Amino acid sequence: MKRNFEDDKKNMVVVEGSYAVADAVKACRPNVISAYPITPQTHIVEDLSQFIADGEIPNCEYLNVESEFSAISALVGSSAAGARSYSATTSQGLELMHEVLFNVAGMRLPVVMTVVNRAVSAPINIWNDQQDSISQRDTGWIQLHAEDTQEAADMTAQAFKIAEDPDVMLPVLACMDGFILSHVYEPVILLDEDLVAEYLPAFEPEFKLDPKNPKTFGAFADPHSYTEFRYLQQQAMNKALKTIEDAADEFYDLFGRHYGGLIDTYETEDADIILMAMGSIVGTIKDVVDKLRAQGVKVGVLKVRSFRPFPAEAIKNAIKGAKVIVALDKNISLGLNEGALFTETKGSLYNTNVNIPIIGFMIGHGGRDIPMSTMEAIVDEAKKVIDSGITVESQFTDLKEELL
Amino acid sequence: MKEIRIHGRGGQGSVTAAELLAVAAFADGKFSQAFPAFGVERRGAPVQAFTRINDDPIRLRAQVYEPDYVIVQDPTLLEVVSVESGAKDDGVILINSDFEPEHFDLNTNAKIMTVNATKIALDIIGRPIVNTVLLGAFAGASGLIDPESIKDAVKERFPGKVGEKNAEAIQKAYDMMTEA
Numbered sequence: 001m002k003r004n005f006e007d008d009k010k011n012m013v014v015v016e017g018s019y020a021v022a023d024a025v026k027a028c029r030p031n032v033i034s035a036y037p038i039t040p041q042t043h044i045v046e047d048l049s050q051f052i053a054d055g056e057i058p059n060c061e062y063l064n065v066e067s068e069f070s071a072i073s074a075l076v077g078s079s080a081a082g083a084r085s086y087s088a089t090t091s092q093g094l095e096l097m098h099e100v101l102f103n104v105a106g107m108r109l110p111v112v113m114t115v116v117n118r119a120v121s122a123p124i125n126i127w128n129d130q131q132d133s134i135s136q137r138d139t140g141w142i143q144l145h146a147e148d149t150q151e152a153a154d155m156t157a158q159a160f161k162i163a164e165d166p167d168v169m170l171p172v173l174a175c176m177d178g179f180i181l182s183h184v185y186e187p188v189i190l191l192d193e194d195l196v197a198e199y200l201p202a203f204e205p206e207f208k209l210d211p212k213n214p215k216t217f218g219a220f221a222d223p224h225s226y227t228e229f230r231y232l233q234q235q236a237m238n239k240a241l242k243t244i245e246d247a248a249d250e251f252y253d254l255f256g257r258h259y260g261g262l263i264d265t266y267e268t269e270d271a272d273i274i275l276m277a278m279g280s281i282v283g284t285i286k287d288v289v290d291k292l293r294a295q296g297v298k299v300g301v302l303k304v305r306s307f308r309p310f311p312a313e314a315i316k317n318a319i320k321g322a323k324v325i326v327a328l329d330k331n332i333s334l335g336l337n338e339g340a341l342f343t344e345t346k347g348s349l350y351n352t353n354v355n356i357p358i359i360g361f362m363i364g365h366g367g368r369d370i371p372m373s374t375m376e377a378i379v380d381e382a383k384k385v386i387d388s389g390i391t392v393e394s395q396f397t398d399l400k401e402e403l404l
Numbered sequence: 405m406k407e408i409r410i411h412g413r414g415g416q417g418s419v420t421a422a423e424l425l426a427v428a429a430f431a432d433g434k435f436s437q438a439f440p441a442f443g444v445e446r447r448g449a450p451v452q453a454f455t456r457i458n459d460d461p462i463r464l465r466a467q468v469y470e471p472d473y474v475i476v477q478d479p480t481l482l483e484v485v486s487v488e489s490g491a492k493d494d495g496v497i498l499i500n501s502d503f504e505p506e507h508f509d510l511n512t513n514a515k516i517m518t519v520n521a522t523k524i525a526l527d528i529i530g531r532p533i534v535n536t537v538l539l540g541a542f543a544g545a546s547g548l549i550d551p552e553s554i555k556d557a558v559k560e561r562f563p564g565k566v567g568e569k570n571a572e573a574i575q576k577a578y579d580m581m582t583e584a
Contacts, residue, residue: 005435005461014427014436148463180465185423185438187430283463371466 003257012187017149017176018043020188021088021114024156026051027191028112028200031083034063034074038093039126040178041116045088068093072100072113079109080217082208084160087111090178091118091132098136104171105140105233107218110163110203111171113141114156117279117330118178119366127367128178129330130279134307134340140233142172142240143308145278150188151259152176157191158247161200165247167239169205177280179367189257199254237309244306260303262311265318267293268300273382274319276302276341277328281363281370285328288375299379304341312348324385325358326378332362338394357385360394374398405458406548407468411487412477415447417535421475422453424561425539428553429457437462450485457548471495473546474514475538477521479503488512498545500534517545519577528573529566540574544581551578 015023022044025033033052035045052062061078065071068089079085089097094115104111115133119125133143142162146152152174159172176182207215221229245261252258266282267289268274275285285301292299302318304311319325327346329339336343342360349358361378364370374397384391408425412418419440426438434457441452454468470490474497481487482499488510491497495514501507502523505516519541521534529537536558543551555574559567 009433012430014423014430016423177465180439183439185426185436186462187435280465284465287464369467371469372464 008189009187011189013190014185014187015190016043017152017181017184017186018116019047020149020153020190021156021176021182022047022051024153024191025086025114026057027193027196028086028157028160029084029197030057030060030086031203032061032063032075032078032085033087034065034071034078034085035087035089036065036068036071036093038068038090040118040128040182041088041090041093041114043182044114044116068096069100072097072104072111075111076100076103076107076109077209079104079111080107080209082203082205082210084164084203085109085111086113088114088116090116091120091126094132094136095120098139101136101139101141101171103218106229108169108233108236109171109217110160110169110205112156112159112163113171113173114152115173115175116178116182117175125366126178128180129365129367130175130177131331131365133173133175134331136173137308137340140170140237141308142168142170142237142244142306143175144172144244144306145175145304146181147259147280147282147303149176149181149184149186150257152181153188153191154251154255154257154259157196157200158244158251160203161247161250162240162243164203164205165240165243166206168236168243170233170236170240175279180280191255195254199251240309241306241311244309260305262304262306262309262314263318264303264305266301266303268302268318268322270298270321271300272298272323272386273326273379274300274302274322274324275326275328275375275378275382276304276315276319276345278304278307278341279330281328281330284370284372285375288372288379291372292376292379297379297383307340310344310348315345316349316352316354319356320354322356324382325356326382327358327360328378329360329362330364332365342394357390359385359390359392361397362395363397368398405456405462406472407470408455408457408473408475408542409468409471410453410455410475410477411481411485412451412453412535413447413481414449414451416477417533418451418453418477420561421477421535421539422455424536424554424557425455425542425549426457427557427560428539428549429455431553431556432550434459435461441467450481473498473542473548475542476500477534477538482508482510488514496545498538498542500538517581519580521577524573524576524580528576529569536570537573537577540577541581543574544578551575
């Protein structure tokens with residue numbers, strides 16, 4: 001689904017990535033925004049509070065809270081009452097929300113939250129990696145990752161569409177790389193509010209808190225029924241696999257932009273080497289792919305948009321013709337020495353008929369820049385695996401030995 | 405693709421300059437991207453910001469290591485930062501200085517150019533804010549961008565008298581570079 005960028009140019013404006021996302025949130029007509037400012041998410045909530053102050057988001061309450069814990073707790077109430085609810089956070093703020101994230105998902109509340117991905121403390125670091133959202137893996141939230149600011153903006157509308165689908169009713173973390181996307185100025189098409197209204201119907205949940213028709217959310221489930229609640233959450237994640245694809249397709253029909261559904265591929269069809277990654281690094285890899293393809297290297301990139309639900313089947317189908325797979329992770333599971341994308345891809349292939357060597361590189365921690373030369377060196381390592389098998393399964397990239 | 409690296413100190417508007425350049429380049433019909441070398445912002449500390457300008461959409465997210473153009477807002481940075489690092493042989497390093505280019509002994513094959521942006525800013529704007537002035541000089545030195553697009557971008561960001569004064573300073577710097 002090729003875009004005609006020359007046509008798109010007429011509708012583009014050069015804005016900061018944070019503004020593009022805040023504007024997209026506005027177009028989705030939320031009823032409650034509850035957030036606590038934290039770098040590098042700050043510009044999004046500043047822009048949103050400005051919109052509210054200027055009366056540009058009707059029927060919306062902006063809650064000033066004293067912490068991220070309160071920010072997300074407030075949305076438990078608002079979403080249960082049937083209000084479209086939004087927040088944004090990052091890093092330590094997201095970690096502080098951790099307990100409540102389980103509640104939001106368990107109560108099947110379709111809250112959408114932008115995560116402006118940032119490293120976690122200690123040592124304190126305000127720059128980008130994806131450890132914060134990856135660490136929320138098992139909270140029951142859908143987790144999507146955007147490659148550029150246009151996708152981050154468009155993903156906001158898709159996130160509400162997916163979350164509020166009656167078959168799904170799960171919260172969504174819409175992730176964008178901190179600074180790299182949140183603070184970049186580049187041309188984007190701001191979302192047309194009328195088109196978004198057509199794409200995203202009003203939020204009318206089947207169950208909501210209503211004094212006239214009292215209900216309880218998330219109160220108590222004893223051993224007799226708790227298992228079934230967990231099972232149904234997993235069933236909803238299974239259904240979300242299709243909903244995420246549908247949301248991308250419907251978005252394309254209305255807006256003419258498509259970034260893949262669960263995954264996207266670039267030059268993978270005849271590729272010997274496939275690099276897998278999430279987020280803004282995919283753009284850099286595409287430039288590396290073009291450069292290496294011109295030199296005759298058969299390399300491609302598989303972008304994972306949906307980390308949860310994990311698109312095992314889509315990944316398997318996309319990589320099955322390759323000779324080696326490389327998973328790139330801006331996160332690490334300490335004690336395993338692997339990033340999540342590597343571990344999960346490897347695990348999901350184990351009992352299948354696809355048996356391709358896969359290696360992992362942990363990269364870009366705490367904002368360490370990722371030049372094209374680093375990516376080319378990784379491709380060189382992948383070539384060695386084709387020739388002589390795996391020597392190192394998973395490793396840190398660009399380690400500075402002099403600092404150790 | 406053309407890559408520009410702007411060196412300044414915190415508070416001198418390097419990031420704003422990179423953003424305005426991206427806005428102006430897009431107005432000229434190009435694709436563009438601007439971003440800072442993200443630091444913990446402190447007034448006076450050396451900072452870098454980057455702009456890419458290209459005919460096609462820009463996907464690359466790495467910092468700029470081999471710039472076609474380097475803009476140096478504050479010549480005292482030369483003592484602490486290797487501003488010439490990676491500059492292309494056919495590139496240009498534009499320094500805000502009242503010295504002639506020959507004064508600067510940098511380890512580069514790139515062409516060194518100077519403009520007394522501080523004087524222009526003081527004369528016209530009345531304050532030593534040089535970021536927009538240097539964009540005018542850059543437009544003149546590079547031929548890469550229409551000075552009117554830069555003036556429009558600046559006037560949109562800083563409406564009213566401030567924008568008008570900046571536009572005048574931009575034109576002055578542009579003329580000095582093209583007449584030189």
